[in-house]
Amino acid sequence: MNVYRISRLRWIDRREGSGVPGRWNYRYSKVLYTSSSISLALLEILVHIQPDQIPDDYHWIKGEIPDQLPIDTVGGLPEDTAGYGTMWVNSARRAILAVPSVIVPEKNYLLNPAHEDFRSIRWLAPQKLVIDPRLTGIKPSLTLAAPLPETSAVQGA
Numbered sequence: 001m002n003v004y005r006i007s008r009l010r011w012i013d014r015r016e017g018s019g020v021p022g023r024w025n026y027r028y029s030k031v032l033y034t035s036s037s038i039s040l041a042l043l044e045i046l047v048h049i050q051p052d053q054i055p056d057d058y059h060w061i062k063g064e065i066p067d068q069l070p071i072d073t074v075g076g077l078p079e080d081t082a083g084y085g086t087m088w089v090n091s092a093r094r095a096i097l098a099v100p101s102v103i104v105p106e107k108n109y110l111l112n113p114a115h116e117d118f119r120s121i122r123w124l125a126p127q128k129l130v131i132d133p134r135l136t137g138i139k140p141s142l143t144l145a146a147p148l149p150e151t152s153a154v155q156g157a
Helices: 038-046 081-091 116-120
Strands: 002-008 032-035 058-064 096-100 107-111
Touching (some): 081 096
């Protein structure tokens, strides 16, 4: 199974979890948020920020999870998702927890970097994320390498 993570370039290779609180963890509970696709990972970011806040140094990275690794799964949304995720991390039961996205009916995956099975996840090289401006509403600047040639009027026949 593959998982995807989007991050600023300076943090893309950090895989220990920040401990910053999120939907599925309280403060100081270190988890790594990943998604089942690059598009879902991007949606999970876009719903939290304004278009003019999107940094230009986003990168994405793919993690390859061995098929034999067991995965815990959350069926629905618990009342206290941060409490649930924090208890899951602290239990050290598994390295991976499948959780539902609240945006679309797809899966996100919480990874527990402190779990011994986490080391078996293979991470590929980070790739620059190019976001289509139609998603952000921000028009790209147009830079021309050379001036456009003059056009001549078409003569009628």
